Amino acid sequence: MSLVSRLRAYAAEAFGLAERPEPVDDTHLAATALLVHVARVDGILAPAESDRLARLVLGRYAATPEAANALIARASAFDAETRDVASLVEMLPHAADDAERARLLAMAWSVAGADGTVDEFEEALVWRLGRLLGFDEAAIGQARAEAAGRSESAS
Numbered sequence: 001m002s003l004v005s006r007l008r009a010y011a012a013e014a015f016g017l018a019e020r021p022e023p024v025d026d027t028h029l030a031a032t033a034l035l036v037h038v039a040r041v042d043g044i045l046a047p048a049e050s051d052r053l054a055r056l057v058l059g060r061y062a063a064t065p066e067a068a069n070a071l072i073a074r075a076s077a078f079d080a081e082t083r084d085v086a087s088l089v090e091m092l093p094h095a096a097d098d099a100e101r102a103r104l105l106a107m108a109w110s111v112a113g114a115d116g117t118v119d120e121f122e123e124a125l126v127w128r129l130g131r132l133l134g135f136d137e138a139a140i141g142q143a144r145a146e147a148a149g150r151s152e153s154a155s
Contacts, residue, residue: 028061030091031104032075034129037085038108042121052114056107085125089132101133102143109147 035056039049054068062068082088092101108129112122130140 025061026091027093027096028071029075029078030088031107032057032061032071033079033082034085034088034104035107035111036072036075036079037088038111038122038125038129039114040079041125042119044115046115048116049111049114053111056110060103060107085129086132089129092133101135102139105130105133105135105140105143106147106150109144110150113148 035053039045039053053072054065057071058065058068062071079088092104105126108126109118112118112126118126126144127140130143135143
């Protein structure tokens with residue numbers, strides 16, 4: 001924690017001021033919540049999945065590690081309150097182009113496979129996500145292969 005952050009926290013505590021969370025784009029919140037859901041669907045949030053999630057969010061939806069962690073925390077809470085993955089997909093803009101939706105699907109595959117295996121729950125969820133995003137089986141399989149290729153080259 002930086003000196004400025006500690007001073008802000010001290011001032012907030014001393015003067016009874018609640019810290020306000022940074023405003024978050026709803027699209028980024030929904031996309032991150034989808035990735036959190038994928039990471040937790042098997043009941044285990046492996047350290048590799050958590051690390052991959054943080055790296056993906058940092059590279060795509062947040063400018064700093066602190067902002068990425070804050071977004072993931074908010075997305076985790078949001079995911080817990082959301083009844084279904086379809087509700088999260090509905091929050092994504094309908095105008096999102098194929099490339100953006102494909103990128104999100106590849107990110108989901110990447111998170112699912114971060115621990116070295118994609119179990120049946122993860123696989124079923126990401127396939128369903130692909131369908132909800134409007135992709136056919138071939139495109140979903142291609143996104144999986146691309147995510148696996150990127151994971152191997154990053155290792």
